[in-house]
Amino acid sequence: MKALEDKSLANPNDERLLVEAAREDPARFGELYENNFERVYAYLARRARDRDEAQDLTAEVFHQALAGLPRYEWRGLPFIGWLLGIAANVLADRWQRATRLQEVVTGELEQVGVEDDVERRAILYQIVDSLPADQRQVILWRFVGQKSLREMAAELGRSEGAVKQLQLRALQNLRERIS
């Protein structure tokens, strides 16, 4: 399993405290959600047909995680492993393809690891948020909103050429930051 560099996992004690706080008060689950959203989503998006399905599966995983939190036992392993175990089971249930998912379901949910490409994609999703606001907006419009160049240009009050440049700079920025 690739070493996890995220700030939330840099100090296992911090994560343990978050988990314990969320077990005592489920309203604290929000922090665990924020810290792990991208990885869970990236894991599911890699296997989903489209964004709607990936989002649907992600919602199911976090709902199950919240419901199962009282039964979760801290064993010193990253919380994301437990979440990805739930994700694998959700996928198996959804598509009834348990045999194909044996590669990730190992019996012990905590043992499910973060694959390198999932980790890369999760980081990519995270760093989109760190782009300058106009570049981030163009990326979101282009890939999430699927807006045309003309629509984006009209919204931003810029020429289509300027929006293309903005898109190019955003992707170059992402390439530099992810590498």
Place this chain on the structure above:
Amino acid sequence: MANISVADQLDDAIEMMIAEPGSAPPRVDLKIGELLGIAAELRLLPDPAFRVALKVELLGASSSQTTAIAGVERKPARSDREAVLPTLFGAGSQHHPSSREGFGVSVALHAALLLGIAASGLWLVNGSELTPQVHTIFIADTVSMPRTADGRDSGGGTREKQPETKGSLPRVAREQLTPPTIVVPREQPKLAEDMTLVGPPELSQPQTSQVGNPLASILGPPSNGSGSGGGIGTGHGGGIGGGEGAYRVGGGVSAPRPIYDPDPEYSDEARQAKYQGTVMLWVVVGADGRAREIRVQQSLGMGLDEKAIQAVRGWKFAPGMKDGVPVAVQVNIEVVFRLL
């Protein structure tokens, strides 16, 4: 020019990729290929609105879960009949003795409650109860006024007793070497540079011979104003005008992120008129994560501007950061009022 060509090629390839997701990637050169690979990974980029909505849903579920857990009490096992209608058939739980009269009262109360729910449903249909849906968009690089060398909008001054004098803005440039000043210091620099404001050069306006604050009311005698920082005005910084100064997003300054953002209420007036639309607010989010200054950029009226301001004033943000330090940052917040 080569860069423009790259941008065109890349956009064409992305267009094709989005239109036909299953098709083979177009032949492009290596430089574009790398970027196209990233674009391909972005095709399933999560919708930020989904992320926020799911969190809200989970936290809502968690509060009901808390209630449910708090309400659970371990009780002795009962028969199915007692479990369904414990008050009528059961001998009663340890806490609530059974009573047929009580059952009758309960039925009457439940019937009244159901009637109440049905009536409120009718009222909803006829009266259109409105629930505001709110989302926020932070927009950077919407520079409409020149700013200072360090990226902040702020005034200036040289701590003079007299208010700054009226005049035109100096030239606008990408970098500021000399802040604007009306009263030129006696000691001249060895290498003189034109005074400038920082901003897009296309913002430059027709100038008169007298540099100053265009909004000032005093024509003379010349004064830089009572502020500090070397500019003109009552604020602190190398710009023109007042204010403490706030960064704009970009150039190493990250946007603040709302972490507690309850929805605004609908005004009664707008609800009755079934009025909806968008209020655009200009907000300075302080280093303490609170909205410090709020101005309406795009008004909606019918009391919704006030409701939007009232809500945003109570929001808590993770502040914008510059070099790892929380700083005040300007953002635009779009508050969308919709009938759901």
